[in-house]
Amino acid sequence: MKTPDISTAFTAEDLQSLQTTVARFARQAIAPHVSAWEEAGEIDRSLYTQAASLGLLGLGYPEHLGGTPAPWSARNAMSQSLARYGGSGGVMASLFSLNIGLPPVMAHGSTELQAEVVPPVLRGESIAALAITEPGGGSDVASLRTTAVADGTDYVIDGEKIFITSGLRADWITLAVRTDPASKGASGISMVAVPGNTPGISRTRLHKMGWHSSDTAHLRFDKVRVPQRLRIGDEGAGFKMIMGNFNGERLAMSAMALGFAQACFDEALSWSRQRQTFGVALIDRQVIRHKMMDMQMRISSTQAWVDAVTRQADADQCGAAWVAEVCLLKNHATQTMQFCADAAVQILGGMGFMRGTVSERIYREVKVMMIGGGAEEIMKELAAKQLGI
Ligand SMILES: Cc1cc2nc3c(=O)[nH]c(=O)nc-3n(C[C@H](O)[C@H](O)[C@H](O)COP(=O)(O)OP(=O)(O)OC[C@H]3O[C@@H](n4cnc5c(N)ncnc54)[C@H](O)[C@@H]3O)c2cc1C
Numbered sequence: 001m002k003t004p005d006i007s008t009a010f011t012a013e014d015l016q017s018l019q020t021t022v023a024r025f026a027r028q029a030i031a032p033h034v035s036a037w038e039e040a041g042e043i044d045r046s047l048y049t050q051a052a053s054l055g056l057l058g059l060g061y062p063e064h065l066g067g068t069p070a071p072w073s074a075r076n077a078m079s080q081s082l083a084r085y086g087g088s089g090g091v092m093a094s095l096f097s098l099n100i101g102l103p104p105v106m107a108h109g110s111t112e113l114q115a116e117v118v119p120p121v122l123r124g125e126s127i128a129a130l131a132i133t134e135p136g137g138g139s140d141v142a143s144l145r146t147t148a149v150a151d152g153t154d155y156v157i158d159g160e161k162i163f164i165t166s167g168l169r170a171d172w173i174t175l176a177v178r179t180d181p182a183s184k185g186a187s188g189i190s191m192v193a194v195p196g197n198t199p200g201i202s203r204t205r206l207h208k209m210g211w212h213s214s215d216t217a218h219l220r221f222d223k224v225r226v227p228q229r230l231r232i233g234d235e236g237a238g239f240k241m242i243m244g245n246f247n248g249e250r251l252a253m254s255a256m257a258l259g260f261a262q263a264c265f266d267e268a269l270s271w272s273r274q275r276q277t278f279g280v281a282l283i284d285r286q287v288i289r290h291k292m293m294d295m296q297m298r299i300s301s302t303q304a305w306v307d308a309v310t311r312q313a314d315a316d317q318c319g320a321a322w323v324a325e326v327c328l329l330k331n332h333a334t335q336t337m338q339f340c341a342d343a344a345v346q347i348l349g350g351m352g353f354m355r356g357t358v359s360e361r362i363y364r365e366v367k368v369m370m371i372g373g374g375a376e377e378i379m380k381e382l383a384a385k386q387l388g389i
Pocket residue numbers: 129130131132133136137138139140162163164165166208211216368371372373374375376377378
């Protein structure tokens with residue numbers, strides 16, 4: 001989890017100033033544009049460079065590649081604040097697809113590969129994506145069938161991937177392949193950084209329940225030839241890399257889910273203070289105040305758990321028990337988001353069913369948070385296994 005050269009010497013003042021910057025960025029550069037981007041089916045390209053110029057894309061990456069070393073506490077605080085004040089999972093999924101695409105390159109790629117792939121992405125000039133899921137199965141990663149067959153100094157890749165975030169626009173695709181076509185299960189899987197402009201890649205847009213501003217694609221690889229030097233780490237070591245990568249993704253998703261729950265709380269509180277029914281504000285009704293406290297109770301417990309698991313990550317205490325905590329935290333945080341989105345839409349009444357309210361959008365984004373990055377049922381199974389149950 002912890003990259004050796006990422007410093008944890010991030011002071012409380014640094015954290016405070018980061019949160020202020022992020023909240024301002026989310027309120028000014030994201031929230032006012034979300035509805036238009038949702039209609040357009042993608043975020044404006046300029047958002048990448050804006051976020052990069054504030055150092056947000058590079059947070060947690062080493063300086064020599066253009067990043068800013070930062071602990072998980074800072075990265076999760078950023079995710080939570082962007083979610084709370086930007087109020088859009090689609091924007092965050094797109095803007096930060098680098099944080100699922102690049103970690104395998106950072107943890108296992110050669111110095112040359114890192115220097116080629118990472119800096120343009122952190123500058124917001126290139127987009128990175130991660131492509132693991134296949135039409136034949138997402139949860140069962142070890143059943144993947146896309147092959148990369150060695151041919152001279154190249155690999156020739158054939159297969160398909162589905163539900164890929166930033167799939168339409170990605171300049172770099174961190175791709176899970178089977179380099180040993182005769183292998184079965186977790187062995188024989190490798191990771192390759194595939195340039196998006198390689199001939200033989202075709203991309204099709206997928207239409208979704210939510211996250212409309214995030215381009216999600218079906219990718220087809222038809223005799224795609226890439227040099228073997230673009231392989232990430234050792235041949236056959238891909239499954240372990242994929243599993244390690246999931247921990248960071250799930251922790252970040254937990255912080256995001258918490259931020260979205262808070263966004264729903266904020267909107268519901270503001271609405272219930274303004275909205276008058278039968279002569280009094282909604283918030284003056286005990287039943288509404290209780291709904292708000294049911295939301296707050298879940299937000300507080302999730303916050304405490306996110307903070308605890310994040311502290312362990314920063315202390316590099318990432319054993320089996322921690323992996324189990326991350327799995328269960330993802331479930332708890334996304335259930336908190338689900339509860340708060342449901343309660344907020346109910347408090348907003350008909351307005352909560354209208355496009356344009358934050359709660360309506362987040363309500364449609366709940367399921368992808370409970371499925372993507374490891375579905376609830378898989379999280380429980382994995383946690384039980386880690387705990388020896
Ligand atoms: C909008 C969106 C964006 C995504 N972005 C990416 C991306 O960028 N890159 C990428 O690689 N993938 C991405 N995914 C894929 C995502 O990670 C998968 O959808 C997820 O892992 C589940 O896989 P699946 O859809 O094939 O469902 P399945 O594996 O078919 O599972 C279906 C259901 O059955 C349950 N289930 C499966 N196996 C078991 C079992 N053994 N016991 C009990 N229940 C079980 C699951 O929990 C789930 O509820 C994205 C998905 C979405 C919707």
